[in-house]
Amino acid sequence: MSSAQQTSTDSDTESTDYGDFEFIVVSNRLPVDRVTDDDGSSSWRRSPGGLVTALAPVMAKADGAWVGWHGAPDETLDSFDEANMRLVPVPLSGEEVELYYEGFSNATLWPLYHDVIASPEFHRTWWDSYRRVNERFAQATAAVASKGATVWVQDYQLQLVPKLLREARPDLRIGFFNHIPFPPLEIYAQLPWRRQVIEGLLGADLIGFQRPSDASNFLRCVRRFKGHTIKAQQVHVTSENGEFAYVSRAEAFPISIDASAIAALAQREDIIERSREIRRELGNPQHILLGVDRLDYTKGIGHRLKAYGELLEDGDITVEDAALIQVASPSRERVEQYRLLREDIEGSVGRINGTYDTMKNTAIRYLHHSYPVEEMVALYLAADVMLVTALRDGMNLVAKEYVAARTENRGALVLSEFAGAADTLRQAILVNPHDIDGLKAAIVKALTMPRAETMRRMRIMRRQVLQNDVERWSKAFLDALHDGGRGES
CATH class of the missing domain: 3.40.50.2000 (Glycogen Phosphorylase B;)
Structure with missing residues (x-):
């Protein structure tokens, strides 16, 4: 980042290099596609989709950055500016695309979260790759976030990122939105890494779901596998020594379109x-x-x-x-x-x-x-x-x-x-x-x-x-994230 980065000496955190961006979206893919021009050169084109449409005005107003994979394996790119936002590519190897994305994300989590319509596969090598990639996304995000920035993590490929961010940057305000269903306890229980995923999600101050039933399913899993106190959709997260640490909320925010x-x-x-x-x-x-x-x-x-x-x-x-x-x-x-x-x-x-x-x-x-x-x-x-x-x-x-x-x-x-x-x-x-x-x-x-x-x-x-369009959806989520404060009381 630029020389404008500053160093924190807050007594309750370690010395930290802050980034420049007040609002960061984190998703598996960046909101752009690479296109090859007639002369053989390449450029970037904004991807179609409601999410980038909804968040582009927020990005422009809040000095925003978007963290995600740029779509080409075994390639490392520097950050670049496109469509009035800073894009921060996270590199993935061909093996990680196979294990983290095609494997754990789409052959383990996707069928499990969709009521086991197809049988999920559970492989430790897939989980190890998923965990490592989530760590890389969290590190890239922490590096560009300014002090007290708002981070909005998107979807099931990155469920460990909220906790990793909270540990690395406790100053951040963290939201997470799950675009797919969250399964009932009896189905979710099959996941060998069920506690780790719940712990990852609970790193967020606000966890958004599509339907109230999804939020209820998640809270039931929290109660069963973590034992935290839950009051009115608020999870009272405790530290390893059993002391109250902060509040994480789970609520429904049905997404829409432009x-x-x-x-x-x-x-x-x-x-x-x-x-x-x-x-x-x-x-x-x-x-x-x-x-x-x-x-x-x-x-x-x-x-x-x-x-x-x-x-x-x-x-x-x-x-x-x-x-x-x-x-x-x-x-x-x-x-x-x-x-x-x-x-x-x-x-x-x-x-x-x-x-x-x-x-x-x-x-x-x-x-x-x-x-x-x-x-x-x-x-x-x-x-x-x-x-x-x-x-x-x-x-x-x-x-x-x-x-x-x-x-x-x-x-x-x-x-x-x-x-x-x-x-x-x-x-x-x-x-x-x-x-x-x-x-x-x-x-x-x-x-x-x-x-x-x-x-x-x-x-x-x-x-x-x-x-109830997509702009109203994003505003409702971000307002709830900010109105809820840091969840520390």
Whole structure:
């Protein structure tokens, strides 16, 4: 850092070199992607996504820095400025990407936290790499944080960082937000390193979750595995000698989207025309249904395809009258479970299309791509029914994007009750995706619901999404983090 760094001589801490930044976000990835220009040179482009959109104004106002991996293994980069913020790359080796990220984060924690839909794997080498990488993130953060800075750590890949930061820099105000579900005690108990992870999270002054049930699950695990006193979502953390040390709070802060931006795109004439073109490309069917997911076993894509295939078999829908667009963005393709899932999904699509396609009509248009937001909004506008059938999902922002895009209050949302969005989008047609007959009935209901009823439901949901956008989410969390003080009384 610059020569402006100062040295603390506070009596209650060791001599510390402070950094220059008052607000730091810490996440697994930096909010930029490297792009190669036509002349072969490389540059950085801001990544799409609501988190950076929500936090960019805070960054600009509070002299902010973002700590994260830049996406290329076995490469070390110096800090650099981009999009009005300081970016601090944390290097990861190819082996660490395999063990820390693909291994412990996505083959241990991800399935465990999603109700063991797939079996988690427990390997000590993965845990060792996860711990070392978390230490590196904490060290990088401590080095750039000014005295008394606010640090906001993001998501399950970095659950040890809050405690490591508290130990290295007790002057910091530390928040943590878990973007995915937190599992019930009976499932979390399987994790061999359950106490270490809880201790890591409890280093934060405020721990945010998507749903109140997630916060309750966490507090129940704290009580079971650490024995701390808990009062009204406040954990009274004790030191090793049993004395009270500080308070850590666990609360729900449901994340949202940049709703006004989605709504603005939905009113652009070129995007409206593209939505019409999509319908023409499908033969102008009476109904278009849409699924948009990362290709992941938690999303319930297979359940959705099974229900749709049975509706075609039963004759409740025909390829002449309806078409399903399924966007399945590539995901973790080096992980075996995801390769097998892709084969299974593509096999299901092939069987359904082979059975029901005609020369003019296709039952399912399957798209294994990622698309820019403009194309996604065009798809939202083209679709009469949105199908969100997640088996377990922290929030599901696609559901909220669809609602925000429906500026004329038309369209129907079929939404899994196991997605966090179901807590607030109560006017959706809520389903248990494991109940195939119930899912089929929900799809038929969405297709046949009177327009006045669909508009009434959509109007209420749009009001909720537009009033509770991602900027309001970030403000609510940061206000709660600061209003709660340092949790030392």
